[in-house]
Amino acid sequence: MLELSERVKAVGFSEIVKIRNQIMELRAKGAKIFQFEGGEPFLTTPEYVKEACWKAIQNNYTRYAPSSGIPDLIDSILKKVNESNHIPAAKENIIVVNGGAQGLFGSFQSSINPGDDVIVLSPYWTPIRDIIQLCQGNIVLANIWSMFAEGVKPVLQQVLTPKTKLIYVNSPHNPAGFMYERSHLQEIADFAKENNLIIISDEAYEHITYDTEHVSIASFPGMLERTITVFTFSKSYAMTGWRIGYTIAPEPYITGLRKITLTSSNGVNTPTQWAALAAMTTQSDLLEKNVLEYKKRRDLLINGLCSLGLDCEMSKGAFYAFPNIKKFDTDSWRFSKKILDEAHVATVPGLVFGPDGESHLRFSFSTSLETIEQGLESLKKIL
Numbered sequence: 199m200l201e202l203s204e205r206v207k208a209v210g211f212s213e214i215v216k217i218r219n220q221i222m223e224l225r226a227k228g229a230k231i232f233q234f235e236g237g238e239p240f241l242t243t244p245e246y247v248k249e250a251c252w253k254a255i256q257n258n259y260t261r262y263a264p265s266s267g268i269p270d271l272i273d274s275i276l277k278k279v280n281e282s283n284h285i286p287a288a289k290e291n292i293i294v295v296n297g298g299a300q301g302l303f304g305s306f307q308s309s310i311n312p313g314d315d316v317i318v319l320s321p322y323w324t325p326i327r328d329i330i331q332l333c334q335g336n337i338v339l340a341n342i343w344s345m346f347a348e349g350v351k352p353v354l355q356q357v358l359t360p361k362t363k364l365i366y367v368n369s370p371h372n373p374a375g376f377m378y379e380r381s382h383l384q385e386i387a388d389f390a391k392e393n394n395l396i397i398i399s400d401e402a403y404e405h406i407t408y409d410t411e412h413v414s415i416a417s418f419p420g421m422l423e424r425t426i427t428v429f430t431f432s433k434s435y436a437m438t439g440w441r442i443g444y445t446i447a448p449e450p451y452i453t454g455l456r457k458i459t460l461t462s463s464n465g466v467n468t469p470t471q472w473a474a475l476a477a478m479t480t481q482s483d484l485l486e487k488n489v490l491e492y493k494k495r496r497d498l499l500i501n502g503l504c505s506l507g508l509d510c511e512m513s514k515g516a517f518y519a520f521p522n523i524k525k526f527d528t529d530s531w532r533f534s535k536k537i538l539d540e541a542h543v544a545t546v547p548g549l550v551f552g553p554d555g556e557s558h559l560r561f562s563f564s565t566s567l568e569t570i571e572q573g574l575e576s577l578k579k580i581l
Contacts, residue, residue, distance in 0.1 A: 214237075214550065217534070220535070231538075231543075232541075232573030234563070240566065243435065243440070259468050262465060264465070265460045266293045271475045272292050275292050275478070283416070287446050292444060292452075294443075296442065303458070304445065306330060308450075309426065311334075315336045315359050317357055317395075318339055318366045319367060320554040321374060321555035324552075327552070336361070338362070349385070351388070363396060364397070365395055367398070373518050373560040377410045383413055397421070397425040405433070405488075406515055408513065410514045412515070425447075426455075428443065430442070430444075434477075435484070437474075492563065507525055520548070521561070530549045537577060540580045541579065545560060548560065
């Protein structure tokens, strides 16, 4: 019998696909669905970004680019991470990748061996589980709510093992909309240094924050040397389908990332890199305007969910609400199906994001104000 490799067998497909299949079935019956399950900006890619890509094509910038990224884009990234993220990186610490997903994949592949333990702050973005399994590492969960209640170091100490190699940090946080305060990140940084651990910091939503400072853990003294920071253009500039991001890493991990990128995709689409350069260098108030639009939607959705009896903290970053549903049900898949079937409101069950996400649902407020208003009204009829 022909079989997949054992490491690939352990990897699943996104469980959100199941929800989308249910949505399609209901739509086929004529139902109007209020969709809150998605994970991408409702905005469109800026015109100046699209124009830069088209101009690159017209200028025949369509051949192989340097596998780590075109020089102009590398220069722009360096300026941004030095000045905005306060990461003391050099050019040799930078690689352009095919979206944050490839950055994360290459980061884990470059840093963990089969059998290594990886501390994942939980609940977590679902693909992280599969990436670690593909690397044949072991996932060890550290509950985020426990960290906030009991302190960062005590919780990390409880899950530390002799095989622990790495901590995965995601801030702003998907799915819960948390942000780690500077003091939280300092404790994580201190713990990493004390125990000789690596940090992979996923900062996909760095520009979508609400009255809370985004802090890059690699900016702390002594942390660039042990931190791999993954960024993407997807969320900030509504470029999810363009598949472009960048990663900042020290040696030996930047060499690992270069090898993974070279052997998997031989670099990044050349015209897309010129589009990314325009995103970074064009003078615009786009990022500030986007946050104001998201904030309107956040306030409308979360205040509405709370008025319906759901316990929901106000998101500090990203574009997700993560209400606790225990008042109605403890099974997130069952409750998600109920509100989809009866109110035609599509969400993601919290269990998708690991066992610590159970008894929650993820709502994305990256949608129209009208969808949020109508979805809340529909929920009101059944709750």
